[in-house]
Amino acid sequence: MQTFFESPLSSVLSKNYLTPKKLAHYKPYTLRNFREISQIRRLSAEQIEAIEVVGRVFPFKTNNYVVNELIDWGNVLDDPIFILNFPQKDMLNPAQYETIVNLLKRNAGKEEIDRAAMKIRLELNPHPAGQENNIPSHNGLKLKGSQHKYKETILFFPSHGQTCHAYCTFCFRWPQFVGMNDIKFAMRETSLLVNYIQDHPEITDLIFTGGDPMVMSTKLLAAYINPVLKANIRHLKTIRIGTKALSYWPYRFLTDDDSEELLDLFNKIIRSGKHLSIMAHFNHPRELEPEAMKDAIKRIRETGAEIRTQSPLLKHINDAPELWARMWQAQVELGCIPYYMFVVRDTGTHQYFEVTLEKAWHVFRNAYQKVSGLARTVRGPSMSADPGKIQVLGISEINGEKVFVLRFLQGRNPDWVGIPFFAGYDKNAKWLSDLRPAFNNDRFFFEENPSSAGR
Numbered sequence: 001m002q003t004f005f006e007s008p009l010s011s012v013l014s015k016n017y018l019t020p021k022k023l024a025h026y027k028p029y030t031l032r033n034f035r036e037i038s039q040i041r042r043l044s045a046e047q048i049e050a051i052e053v054v055g056r057v058f059p060f061k062t063n064n065y066v067v068n069e070l071i072d073w074g075n076v077l078d079d080p081i082f083i084l085n086f087p088q089k090d091m092l093n094p095a096q097y098e099t100i101v102n103l104l105k106r107n108a109g110k111e112e113i114d115r116a117a118m119k120i121r122l123e124l125n126p127h128p129a130g131q132e133n134n135i136p137s138h139n140g141l142k143l144k145g146s147q148h149k150y151k152e153t154i155l156f157f158p159s160h161g162q163t164c165h166a167y168c169t170f171c172f173r174w175p176q177f178v179g180m181n182d183i184k185f186a187m188r189e190t191s192l193l194v195n196y197i198q199d200h201p202e203i204t205d206l207i208f209t210g211g212d213p214m215v216m217s218t219k220l221l222a223a224y225i226n227p228v229l230k231a232n233i234r235h236l237k238t239i240r241i242g243t244k245a246l247s248y249w250p251y252r253f254l255t256d257d258d259s260e261e262l263l264d265l266f267n268k269i270i271r272s273g274k275h276l277s278i279m280a281h282f283n284h285p286r287e288l289e290p291e292a293m294k295d296a297i298k299r300i301r302e303t304g305a306e307i308r309t310q311s312p313l314l315k316h317i318n319d320a321p322e323l324w325a326r327m328w329q330a331q332v333e334l335g336c337i338p339y340y341m342f343v344v345r346d347t348g349t350h351q352y353f354e355v356t357l358e359k360a361w362h363v364f365r366n367a368y369q370k371v372s373g374l375a376r377t378v379r380g381p382s383m384s385a386d387p388g389k390i391q392v393l394g395i396s397e398i399n400g401e402k403v404f405v406l407r408f409l410q411g412r413n414p415d416w417v418g419i420p421f422f423a424g425y426d427k428n429a430k431w432l433s434d435l436r437p438a439f440n441n442d443r444f445f446f447e448e449n450p451s452s453a454g455r
Contacts (some may be wrong), residue, residue, distance in 0.1 A: 341380025
């Protein structure tokens with residue numbers, strides 16, 4: 001008799017569909033070899049210098065799929081996918097940039113450059129939103145590869161998944177990839193995670209994140225997931241996997257050596273009685289155009305998994321309502337569920353990508369008006385701040401005072417969720433820390449009695 005741990009994927013997907021038209025082989029590009037990209041000759045000397053300089057501070061990696069299928073090399077100065085993947089000069093302030101460029105010009109040694117780069121990184125809020133406060137403990141041990149901020153949801157960072165098929169230049173988890181090991185989230189021991197979840201019946205959702213779990217082989221990913229399934233934790237209802245592989249390497253689900261086994265693992269999760277949600281990151285409509293990406297979505301959905309989509313709002317990339325409306329509509333047509341529009345977190349390259357909260361609200365509202373109800377599952381603009389996920393509902397005037405209207409979508413204290421509250425209007429505000437309570441109040445209501453999710 002077959003159990004859900006051994007059923008083959010062939011019962012889910014047809015044999016014809018499992019035969020790809022052409023094989024794809026992943027080739028990464030980093031500082032060591034990006035000059036091998038033939039299109040690089042289109043770049044100016046200044047652009048190449050920026051890659052070399054900024055790439056010493058922030059993680060830089062792209063791949064042949066992004067280079068050949070997504071970037072418009074005829075418009076490289078303004079191309080959103082190029083900016084998403086290749087470091088730009090203004091991602092550092094002038095003093096920081098000059099520090100690195102001067103070291104390179106005088107052929108400084110690697111150790112000296114690395115020290116200077118690390119000093120700059122520490123100036124850039126490497127762990128925003130109090131993430132270090134989210135690490136849970138169990139029987140006196142800290143689960144350093146986990147975060148438990150909201151009572152229903154625990155995040156798990158597999159140690160083998162601490163990279164990506166390509167690095168986004170806006171990434172708020174950039175410290176994971178640049179050698180900042182003392183503040184890096186990563187964990188190998190799944191049994192500790194299982195025991196923690198078993199002892200916390202309030203947890204219904206487990207999120208595998210990173211990095212990107214989809215960089216792991218299926219064998220490694222299964223080594224993390226199978227113990228959770230075999231533990232048969234009844235209060236754990238949903239497994240989520242955060243990934244940008246659909247955008248940056250859809251062949252992970254099509255032609256990689258173990259793509260069939262990966263989809264079989266997805267189907268196994270479903271047959272175990274758990275809900276599986278792939279949390280896909282799409283930042284621009286162009287990422288939704290390639291046929292390989294569409295085929296990958298089809299294969300994932302045939303396993304019984306659903307796909308939810310999310311992205312931050314990014315200057316230079318997608319800060320126009322028409323782009324979001326196109327993106328949400330295309331996602332719905334492909335069978336995905338629009339989920340979140342985020343505000344850029346206050347870390348790393350945020351000064352390059354951030355927009356004001358007022359503009360974020362206008363972009364969201366105008367895009368929301370352009371789509372049907374099926375795409376209005378999306379929530380935003382939302383700040384993943386220290387106290388929780390805070391949505392900007394709008395701008396209003398109350399008793400003669402112009403205010404931001406806000407609410408918690410998630411909170412360290414669940415009692416905060418859904419309560420409208422008000423901040424004084426500030427046309428320059430870009431993050432929660434820029435806001436002050438309205439009506440001459442000294443504190444926001446959540447600052448009077450702060451509480452965490454219980455760790």
